[in-house]
Amino acid sequence: MATTTATITLASTDLLSDSLSLSSTTTLYDAGTTTGLTQYDSGRVEIPGDNNIYILLDSTAAALDKGNRVYVANKNTDEGHYVDMLIDEAVLGRLYAGDWMFIPWSQADAAANLEVRAPNEANTVEYAIFHEGRTFTGA
């Protein structure tokens, strides 16, 4: 098994009247176990700015109801650029230039793809998925 950790730090000195400093670390395990996730895929892609919904990560049978975790970052730098992040066409939110997200992705069913849409301009997106396995497509 592998040991992979994900740490978040949220910090601000002026969002509240007192400083905000929140930090949390989790170890990425297979669903319902203390066995570390052993597989990952990552990449960097350009999402066309044509307002179409594209599948960034495909829900596959081998990963349904598993301990998958996904990281996505928008690498554009113009503050007006963003991509919509969706699961099965349900919008989570807008990932603006420089933003990142990290979520567990249980892949509740075959349609629960992680999708992306760039309404206006092309956006470069980096992603990584840590998972227990995926179903391969035959040649």
Add this chain to the structure above:
Amino acid sequence: MATTTATITLASSDIADNAISISNTATLTKAGSTTGLDQTSGLRRRTFTSMSTVKLIDLDHYQDQTLTENAAAKVYIKNTGTSTAEHVAVGIQNGAGALEEIGWLYGGDWMFFPYSAVWDSAAHANNQDIDVTPSSTDSVTLEWMVIYE
């Protein structure tokens, strides 16, 4: 304006032949601008003891105010428990009024994601409420925060 940063570090020395280290810091700004997000729910905490689906973020009753929808809000949620066997499913209501599952937070897990916060009606029909469903009746406590404009 406020300056709030969110930093992630993903690290593993043995998931592959070479170590992985991904680190990224985002400065949380309002939609389409360089002005920092300046509103927050603060860190909130709630304990659950049933397997019922509960609205964690209820847009009808969100601090007696409305989040600016389709903007740059961010949501942080953490399962503060220690169980690696039981989880809390987190989902978002889609435009058809159905719950779309995002994923499962086991003890110690956290998530951070952008949130469109679309409010459609007081009837909840198509609001993008965030719902949670524990996998057992064992006590589990979630902490969460919304940072928005």
